[in-house]
Amino acid sequence: ELQFGNPLRMRPPVTRTVFSFLHGVSWRSWTNVAARFSSHSPPYAYRVARMIIAVDGPAASGKGTIARSLAAHFGLPHLDTGLLYRAVGVATERAGGDPDVEADALKACRFNDALLAEPALKSEKAAGLASRVSVHPKVRAALLKRQRDFAAKPGGAVLDGRDIGTVIVPDADAKLFVTASPEVRAQRRQFEDYSRDYPAILADILSRDERDSGRADAPMRRAEDADLLDTSDLTIGAAVQRAIALVEARIRP
């Protein structure tokens, strides 16, 4: 009487077995398989097999965390393009140049890649230098190819920055513009470093926003076809879930 029916009948039906098998296969590897076997519609098969996600937004909006999580979720490589500008800013200063002088910053664009791994790039000072060198059109042009090459990786990629959806990959499959109120962003920065006082952090964030969105070349702005994701009232987990849902809605055939 303890047995709930015939054990043989309790086996999942064949269809369920098949679908639970598919569930365990990552979305991208499954579409790659689909692309390989699809002979009747090559453009569509190509498109789903190679997915580029553009994530833009201001400092401390959560775009970096979201971009990394999307990359892990979809099994794609990720490029934090802000790091390139930070490297140029720090290299300019180390060479004794002036970040506000285009020629000085341009020379620093040939920085040694080992610099990208240095913790110094994560500092607020490096962020300020990055914002200053990034206004120069020749610096932006010098970093363009590296970003486009990354986006052109065979399976696709996730890139985050300020101008990914507008300039670097305007034809990305999914674009997010991640934002949050300046007050919330300043508070997040303070949680990371309590040695800094809130008004100074807020002032830094506001001046960086102004410089990044006010520059003439590739200013930070939301692309017309980008989904807006305001993370002001969201936990990291909720923001990531929302980002995944927005991307999936864009790539669903």
Ligand code: DC
């Ligand atoms: O994302 P981040 O905070 O690391 O960026 C640092 C600065 O680099 C940012 O204030 C402006 C500049 N930047 C840019 O101009 N374009 C990008 N795609 C990424 C960063």
